[in-house]
Amino acid sequence: MPELPEVETTRRSLVPVLEGATINSAEVGRTRMLRRQPRPADFADRMRDRRVESLGRRGKFLLGHMEGDLTMVLHLGMSGRMQIQALGAERPAHTNVVLATDDAEVWMIDPRTFGFVVCLTPDEWDGSPFAALGPDALDALPRSPQLGAAITKRKSPLKSLLLDQHLIAGLGNIYADEVLHRARLHPLRLGASLDAEEVKRLRASIKPVLEAGLRHGGTTLDDLAYLLPDGRAGEYTQRLRAYGRTGQPCRTCGTPIERIVVTQRSTHFCPTCQPAD
DNA sequence: CCTCCATCCTGTGGGC
DNA sequence: TGCCCACAGGATGGAG
Structure with a gap:
């Protein structure tokens, strides 16, 4: 959460x-x-x-x-x-x-x-x-060459890498899906398969997604388990582009969002915007 | 070192 | 209505 x-x-x-x-x-x-x-x-x-x-x-x-x-x-x-x-x-x-x-x-x-x-x-x-712990995703995000070096020596899917708090600290299941959607990268792409331009796209997607989440008070899902300390619900929920939107049209291209499981975590992506290869 | 997997808990929602 | 199962925002430690 x-x-x-x-x-x-x-x-x-x-x-x-x-x-x-x-x-x-x-x-x-x-x-x-x-x-x-x-x-x-x-x-x-x-x-x-x-x-x-x-x-x-x-x-x-x-x-x-x-x-x-x-x-x-x-x-x-x-x-x-x-x-x-x-x-x-x-x-x-x-x-x-x-x-x-x-x-x-x-x-x-x-x-x-x-x-x-x-x-x-x-x-x-x-x-x-x-x-x-790895560097903070918002305050200390590594430059693209450093991040690229760390990512391209890994054989894991991008989704798993974004959840690895030793690599970058702060992304969880929701925002990892949002970052990959924004970067137009398939969650199952392996770290080692990325070229320099794709690393840049991935890196460039992290802060905007987190800042948007922050701006809107975070994400509260249906069960209301997460509430702000003042009792308000987070309002980023309505702005999610991938997470939890299985079957709903991609906000970019209209293709239904798909759900798969990657290393035990539910993962949502647009098969058109985020092609497998 | 890297990757995969089970595990720690409780609450909720869907299906029957 | 009630019951049972599947599933949920995360991190860790051990096995291979």
């Missing part, structure tokens, strides 16, 4: 509440949410009475830069969303993490618990998978 535009929208809404604030308490209702914390009990202890210096993001990971060189890493997984609430407000089911400041509570609501939260020392960070 939450991909880069949704996570960035979430980050922006949390900044006024968290940046500069001190965490008075950090409650974790489901210990599973702490499975990436080397010693789960450390989380609440490290967060308590510590100031949040800034709230950043890399790909789909929210990064709280905490006083004392600690880093809070928060990932929303498939079904996570954040809410800002008054102190003491009644918590709905699946409110798995609550950070309390002097002025407000920040809730992480995550029914499927694929999300997680940790607070790491610099050494723990260095040894963690988070340190190996």
Whole structure:
């Protein structure tokens, strides 16, 4: 659900509440949410009475830069969303993490618990998978030659490559399909098969798609699992060109959008605009 | 190192 | 109406 535009929208809404604030308490209702914390009990202890210096993001990971060189890493997984609430407000089911400041509570609501939260020392960070994340798709997108070098040595389908957070961080299943549609590249094309012009087209499609998603508050699908922290639904949903539009006419050429499965993920494309070869 | 695959969960919607 | 199954925005670790 939450991909880069949704996570960035979430980050922006949390900044006024968290940046500069001190965490008075950090409650974790489901210990599973702490499975990436080397010693789960450390989380609440490290967060308590510590100031949040800034709230950043890399790909789909929210990064709280905490006083004392600690880093809070928060990932929303498939079904996570954040809410800002008054102190003491009644918590709905699946409110798995609550950070309390002097002025407000920040809730992480995550029914499927694929999300997680940790607070790491610099050494723990260095040894963690988070340190190996690729460059952010919006803020640090590699130039075309570098991106091309990374892509053309891979034999995987483009769809899988765009979802590989080590290559570029931030795209998920929805926006990967949107990027490929905009780039007019078939999702099953292998990375190694791209020529320089196609790499350029692919690269040039990434930021416009993410920025459009961001501009419209992200994507909320039918089940409303994703909502902005203020409770609004994302409005990019109506603008999707490929994802979830199986059988509906391509907005460019009218051909019905097709759905296939690529490495276990549903994948949508226009067979005319995105030819297989 | 790369690629594929199962797995972790709960909720929802469709088909019968 | 109720039941069961398929499916869902993601990341990871192990096998080959």
